[in-house]
């Protein structure tokens with residue numbers, strides 16, 4: 676989704692590589708694309724097929740893994756079937772989990788990610804399809 680998804684503008688020295696998971700998990704209001712459903716313009720594992728014309732929500736989005744080189748490579752969203760991102764509510768983050776991989780919840784890497792997020796944020800909202808939960812310290 677981000678400027679880095681084609682590998683041309685790597686923030687924090689990173690690029691999305693063949694991760695395209697935000698193009699499934701994130702809702703895109705301009706496209707009326709619901710969360711947890713693949714965008715019709717996504718070439719999965721490759722990138723956005725309408726990159727130059729993608730809407731602002733896509734242009735502006737970066738998951739925490741992309742933004743912060745401190746996140747281990749192993750936590751790249753497509754590897755753990757989950758992505759962490761800023762939330763509109765202060766002092767909180769959102770963890771979007773791919774409902775096609777329900778086993779991701781409770782997996783060691785996602786547990787580690789939640790613990791790391793709760794060291795920084797008071798609350799972590801977990802969304803997985805129609806399921807949601809709020810975790811606190």
Ligand code: SF4
Pocket residue numbers: 676677680690691694695696697698736737738739740741751752753758
């Ligand atoms: S989830 Fe993160 S790493 Fe994956 S494509 Fe989106 S911004 Fe890039």
Ligand code: SF4
Pocket residue numbers: 676677697698699703714715716717718722723724725726729730733
């Ligand atoms: S328009 Fe492009 S960047 Fe935005 S969700 Fe669809 S495939 Fe991803």
